Amino acid sequence: MNWRKWNRWIHRELGFLFFGMTIIYGISGIALNHSVARHWNPGIISHSSSIQYPETLQKADVDRSTIESILELTKEKENYKQYYFPDENHLMIYLKGGHIMVNMETGSIQLTKVRNRPVFRELNYLHYNKPKKLWTWFSDLYAFGLVLIAVSGLFLIKGKKGISGRGGVLTIIGILIPLALLIIYLWL
Amino acid sequence: MQRLFIWVIMAFLAVSCNQSVKKEGVSPEAVQTEEIVSASIVELLASPADYQDKEVAVSGMVTHVCRHGGQKCFIVADDGETQIRIVPAGDIDEFDIALEGSTIAFKGVFRVLNTLETEVLEEDYESKEHHVVEQSHSGAEKAEYFVEAVDFKEVTP
Numbered sequence: 001m002n003w004r005k006w007n008r009w010i011h012r013e014l015g016f017l018f019f020g021m022t023i024i025y026g027i028s029g030i031a032l033n034h035s036v037a038r039h040w041n042p043g044i045i046s047h048s049s050s051i052q053y054p055e056t057l058q059k060a061d062v063d064r065s066t067i068e069s070i071l072e073l074t075k076e077k078e079n080y081k082q083y084y085f086p087d088e089n090h091l092m093i094y095l096k097g098g099h100i101m102v103n104m105e106t107g108s109i110q111l112t113k114v115r116n117r118p119v120f121r122e123l124n125y126l127h128y129n130k131p132k133k134l135w136t137w138f139s140d141l142y143a144f145g146l147v148l149i150a151v152s153g154l155f156l157i158k159g160k161k162g163i164s165g166r167g168g169v170l171t172i173i174g175i176l177i178p179l180a181l182l183i184i185y186l187w188l
Numbered sequence: 189m190q191r192l193f194i195w196v197i198m199a200f201l202a203v204s205c206n207q208s209v210k211k212e213g214v215s216p217e218a219v220q221t222e223e224i225v226s227a228s229i230v231e232l233l234a235s236p237a238d239y240q241d242k243e244v245a246v247s248g249m250v251t252h253v254c255r256h257g258g259q260k261c262f263i264v265a266d267d268g269e270t271q272i273r274i275v276p277a278g279d280i281d282e283f284d285i286a287l288e289g290s291t292i293a294f295k296g297v298f299r300v301l302n303t304l305e306t307e308v309l310e311e312d313y314e315s316k317e318h319h320v321v322e323q324s325h326s327g328a329e330k331a332e333y334f335v336e337a338v339d340f341k342e343v344t345p
Contacts (some may be wrong), residue, residue, distance in 0.1 A: 041255040044285060081289035081344070082249055086324035092251075094289020114285060121252055128257070130281050 004155065011152040014145045028123035042120040048112045057104035059085055067093060074100055074111045115156040224295060229265035229272045232298055236333055239298040246272070247293040247343060250283075252325045258282030260334075262325040263292065271328040278289060278338030291344045296337035306332040 049088075051073060057066065070093060071077040079095040086092050093100040098113040099108060108119035129136060154163045161167060226245045248263030251271060261283040262271045274294055276282055301309060313330040323329075 035256060045254070082291070084249060084251065086251070094249075096286075099288065128281075166204060 004158075006075035007152045007155050010148055011156060014149050014152075018142050018145050018149070022146075024123055024126055025142075028120070028137060031120050031125060033127070043117055043124050044059065045113050045117045046112055048110055048113050050110040051111060053107040053109050054100065055089065056107045057102065059091075059104065062091060062104075070100060070109065074109065076111070079106070082091065090124060227263045227298075229263065229270050230267065232272065232335075233270060234298050236298070240300045242298055243296070244298045244335065245293060245295050246298075247291060248272070250287045250289065252323065253283045253285045253288055255285070258284060260329070262328050263294070271325050271332040272283060273325075273328045273331065274337050277336040280337060280340070287342075288344055290342050292336060292340050293343045294337040295339040297333045298333070298335055301332040301334075306330075316323060 028042075035042050039175060051128070053070065053073065067083055068077070076095050076098075079097060081094040081096060083093040089103060089105045091102040091104055093102070097115060098111065101110045101112070102108075103110075125131070126135065126139075129139060135143055154167070156162075157167065159165060161173065193240045224245050225239060227239060229246060229248055232239050232244065232246060246263070248265055248271075251262050251264050253261040258275055258276070259282060260275050262273055264271050273282070274296070277296060309332075310330050328334075
């Protein structure tokens with residue numbers, strides 16, 4: 001068997017073997033990109049709703065009965081944890097699975113419920129290498145395999161569509177784009 | 189047979205890389221036996237030099253857990269205002285958002301950044317889009333003082 005056949009074999013076999021890993025890192029990579037760029041956590045789902053308290057509040061007058069009336073209004077009595085005042089005008093009530101922010105000046109209540117986002121939470125857990133142990137071993141193997149897949153991919157096709165033709169041009173473009181962005185954002 | 193040989197070579201390389209990582213992971217800090225000093229948040233911030241780089245035990249209600257990977261959280265002192273930043277260290281990878289509103293006792297090392305490190309921290313803080321609106325924990329988020337927590341437990345009454 002000549003080297004091109006070996007090359008094709010490596011590319012094909014590793015491609016099959018690491019299909020699942022590529023999907024895991026690809027999807028979680030997009031999610032993590034956007035979690036850095038925006039105030040968005042792909043691991044959790046946050047849902048907010050607004051309710052109006054019948055009156056405005058003064059910090060000095062807030063006591064356990066005030067908290068209980070707010071909890072009854074929001075139907076969150078069984079989830080109550082603790083409360084505190086982030087500033088002079090706001091009251092924060094912590095709940096199991098969320099919180100209630102009260103604007104004491106206006107009496108507006110914002111109830112925020114938080115829960116884990118299925119799938120993304122698990123993918124991020126793997127992407128951040130939280131499991132460690134065997135996952136480190138397998139993801140290292142994947143990273144090494146990815147390099148082999150990339151290099152072997154360059155030499156799959158001969159001729160005009162291969163590395164000596166259009167393929168080579170695309171390869172150079174694919175190297176120059178991240179390099180140009182690196183220069184623009186890091187050094188200029 | 190030749191294919192099997194290639195698989196064996198690749199597996200060997202991967203295992204070799206992993207072993208070198210494990211060796212580097214052994215830290216002399218793991219055998220640290222320094223005495224743990226119990227202190228309140230206000231005490232820590234009143235005389236940081238007395239506690240700098242010492243192992244401390246500190247507790248308070250968690251007011252906020254960073255939504256970007258849980259890489260910091262904030263606890264508030266009994267005065268209801270003074271807050272301190274806690275960052276995960278040791279075996280703690282991140283703080284769960286479920287800690288918010290719970291009173292937590294942390295064990296860790298009290299750190300004080302130098303002037304240059306504080307400037308870098310402030311620059312990083314200002315560069316984050318979600319830091320446009322000041323929060324009650326914002327002061328603690330860019331403060332030079334923080335605790336590197338290696339252990340914690342819930343003590344909510």
